Amino acid sequence: MTVRAILSSKGHSVLSVEPDAKLSAAVKILSERRIGAVLVMSGTHIEGILSERDIVRVIGERGAAALDEPVSAVMTRKVISCRPSDTVASLMEVMTSGKFRHLPVVENDRLVGLISIGDVVKRRVSEYESEQEALRDYIKTA
Numbered sequence: 655m656t657v658r659a660i661l662s663s664k665g666h667s668v669l670s671v672e673p674d675a676k677l678s679a680a681v682k683i684l685s686e687r688r689i690g691a692v693l694v695m696s697g698t699h700i701e702g703i704l705s706e707r708d709i710v711r712v713i714g715e716r717g718a719a720a721l722d723e724p725v726s727a728v729m730t731r732k733v734i735s736c737r738p739s740d741t742v743a744s745l746m747e748v749m750t751s752g753k754f755r756h757l758p759v760v761e762n763d764r765l766v767g768l769i770s771i772g773d774v775v776k777r778r779v780s781e782y783e784s785e786q787e788a789l790r791d792y793i794k795t796a
Contacts, residue, residue, distance in 0.1 A: 657745065657759055658738040660777050661767045668758070668768045670695040671704070673726035677712070680704050680725050690770065691756040694729045700758060700765065702729035735760040736769065745774055 670693040671680045680692055684706065691705040704725055712720045712728045720728065735758045736745055749755060749771055759767040 655742040655777060655781060656738065657736055657740045657742070657767075657769055660742070660769060660773050661738065661759060663777075664767070664769075664773055666767045668693055668765060671725055672696065673701050673729070674724045676721070677704075677709065677723050677725055677728055678721040681709060681721065684709075691768075693733075693758060693765070693768065694725050695765075698765065700733055700735075700760075701726065702731045703733050703756060703758070704729045705754070705756065730754075733758060737761060738766060742774055742777060745769065749774070 669683060669687060669689065671683065673694050673696060683692055684690070691703055693700055694702040694704055702725075708728050708730055712723075716723075734748065734752055734754070736748070738759055738761050745757060749757065755771040757769045758765055759769055
Protein backbone atom coordinates (compact mmCIF):
# COMPACT_ATOMS: atom_id res chain seq x y z
CA MET A 655 0.00 0.00 0.00
CA THR A 656 1.36 3.41 -1.00
CA VAL A 657 0.70 7.06 -0.29
CA ARG A 658 -0.64 7.36 -3.84
CA ALA A 659 -3.41 4.88 -3.00
CA ILE A 660 -4.43 6.88 0.07
CA LEU A 661 -4.47 10.14 -1.86
CA SER A 662 -6.54 8.59 -4.64
CA SER A 663 -9.36 7.92 -2.18
CA LYS A 664 -8.81 10.87 0.18
CA GLY A 665 -8.11 13.56 -2.38
CA HIS A 666 -5.29 15.99 -2.97
CA SER A 667 -6.61 19.22 -1.47
CA VAL A 668 -4.40 20.86 1.16
CA LEU A 669 -5.23 23.82 3.36
CA SER A 670 -2.48 26.34 3.96
CA VAL A 671 -1.83 29.73 5.53
CA GLU A 672 0.76 32.37 4.79
CA PRO A 673 3.66 32.85 7.23
CA ASP A 674 2.48 36.34 8.20
CA ALA A 675 -1.10 35.24 9.02
CA LYS A 676 -2.04 35.68 12.66
CA LEU A 677 -2.01 32.56 14.78
CA SER A 678 -5.65 33.24 15.72
CA ALA A 679 -6.64 32.98 12.03
CA ALA A 680 -4.87 29.63 11.70
CA VAL A 681 -6.56 28.37 14.89
CA LYS A 682 -9.93 29.32 13.39
CA ILE A 683 -9.17 27.31 10.23
CA LEU A 684 -8.12 24.26 12.26
CA SER A 685 -11.27 24.51 14.36
CA GLU A 686 -13.71 25.09 11.48
CA ARG A 687 -12.24 22.31 9.34
CA ARG A 688 -11.71 19.97 12.29
CA ILE A 689 -8.11 19.26 11.28
CA GLY A 690 -4.92 18.96 13.30
CA ALA A 691 -2.41 20.80 11.13
CA VAL A 692 -2.09 23.29 8.31
CA LEU A 693 0.85 23.91 5.99
CA VAL A 694 2.51 27.31 6.06
CA MET A 695 3.28 28.33 2.50
CA SER A 696 4.65 31.24 0.51
CA GLY A 697 3.24 30.70 -2.95
CA THR A 698 4.09 27.10 -3.77
CA HIS A 699 6.99 26.85 -1.28
CA ILE A 700 6.47 25.07 2.05
CA GLU A 701 7.82 27.33 4.80
CA GLY A 702 6.65 25.18 7.71
CA ILE A 703 3.76 23.33 9.28
CA LEU A 704 1.54 24.45 12.15
CA SER A 705 0.02 21.75 14.32
CA GLU A 706 -2.21 21.72 17.37
CA ARG A 707 0.87 20.79 19.38
CA ASP A 708 2.70 23.92 18.20
CA ILE A 709 -0.25 26.04 19.30
CA VAL A 710 -0.57 24.41 22.72
CA ARG A 711 3.19 24.75 23.27
CA VAL A 712 3.31 28.48 22.45
CA ILE A 713 0.19 29.34 24.45
CA GLY A 714 1.64 27.40 27.39
CA GLU A 715 4.88 29.37 27.10
CA ARG A 716 3.59 32.86 26.22
CA GLY A 717 -0.10 32.86 27.08
CA ALA A 718 -3.08 33.95 24.98
CA ALA A 719 -1.14 36.95 23.62
CA ALA A 720 0.58 34.47 21.29
CA LEU A 721 -2.64 34.36 19.25
CA ASP A 722 -1.72 37.82 17.86
CA GLU A 723 1.70 36.60 16.68
CA PRO A 724 2.38 35.58 13.08
CA VAL A 725 2.23 31.87 12.28
CA SER A 726 5.91 32.03 11.27
CA ALA A 727 6.83 32.66 14.93
CA VAL A 728 5.10 29.47 16.06
CA MET A 729 5.30 26.96 13.20
CA THR A 730 7.63 24.00 12.94
CA ARG A 731 10.19 24.99 10.34
CA LYS A 732 11.76 21.61 9.69
CA VAL A 733 9.12 19.84 7.62
CA ILE A 734 9.55 16.18 6.77
CA SER A 735 7.71 15.14 3.63
CA CYS A 736 6.99 11.92 1.79
CA ARG A 737 6.49 10.85 -1.82
CA PRO A 738 3.46 9.25 -3.46
CA SER A 739 5.48 6.07 -3.97
CA ASP A 740 6.30 5.68 -0.25
CA THR A 741 4.69 2.76 1.54
CA VAL A 742 2.24 3.05 4.41
CA ALA A 743 4.65 1.03 6.57
CA SER A 744 7.44 3.54 5.97
CA LEU A 745 5.07 6.43 6.81
CA MET A 746 4.14 4.79 10.08
CA GLU A 747 7.81 4.44 10.97
CA VAL A 748 8.64 8.05 10.06
CA MET A 749 5.65 9.42 11.97
CA THR A 750 6.37 7.29 15.03
CA SER A 751 10.08 8.06 15.20
CA GLY A 752 9.53 11.77 14.49
CA LYS A 753 6.56 12.02 16.88
CA PHE A 754 4.38 13.90 14.42
CA ARG A 755 1.07 13.13 12.76
CA HIS A 756 1.09 14.94 9.40
CA LEU A 757 3.29 14.61 6.30
CA PRO A 758 3.12 16.75 3.18
CA VAL A 759 3.31 14.67 0.01
CA VAL A 760 5.74 16.09 -2.53
CA GLU A 761 6.39 14.90 -6.09
CA ASN A 762 8.87 16.60 -8.44
CA ASP A 763 9.24 19.49 -5.95
CA ARG A 764 5.46 20.06 -6.06
CA LEU A 765 3.00 19.64 -3.18
CA VAL A 766 0.42 17.00 -4.14
CA GLY A 767 -1.28 16.27 -0.82
CA LEU A 768 -1.11 15.92 2.94
CA ILE A 769 -1.31 12.61 4.81
CA SER A 770 -2.29 12.33 8.47
CA ILE A 771 -1.87 9.42 10.85
CA GLY A 772 -5.67 9.17 10.76
CA ASP A 773 -5.53 8.56 7.01
CA VAL A 774 -2.90 5.85 7.52
CA VAL A 775 -4.84 4.12 10.30
CA LYS A 776 -8.10 4.27 8.32
CA ARG A 777 -6.40 2.63 5.34
CA ARG A 778 -4.74 -0.07 7.45
CA VAL A 779 -8.04 -0.92 9.18
CA SER A 780 -9.71 -1.18 5.78
CA GLU A 781 -6.95 -3.54 4.59
CA TYR A 782 -7.34 -5.76 7.66
CA GLU A 783 -11.11 -5.90 7.26
CA SER A 784 -10.73 -6.93 3.60
CA GLU A 785 -8.24 -9.63 4.54
CA GLN A 786 -10.54 -10.98 7.24
CA GLU A 787 -13.47 -11.09 4.84
CA ALA A 788 -11.35 -12.94 2.26
CA LEU A 789 -10.27 -15.47 4.89
CA ARG A 790 -13.88 -16.02 6.00
CA ASP A 791 -14.93 -16.60 2.40
CA TYR A 792 -12.04 -19.03 1.91
CA ILE A 793 -12.93 -20.98 5.04
CA LYS A 794 -16.61 -21.17 4.03
CA THR A 795 -15.72 -22.66 0.65
CA ALA A 796 -13.03 -25.06 1.90
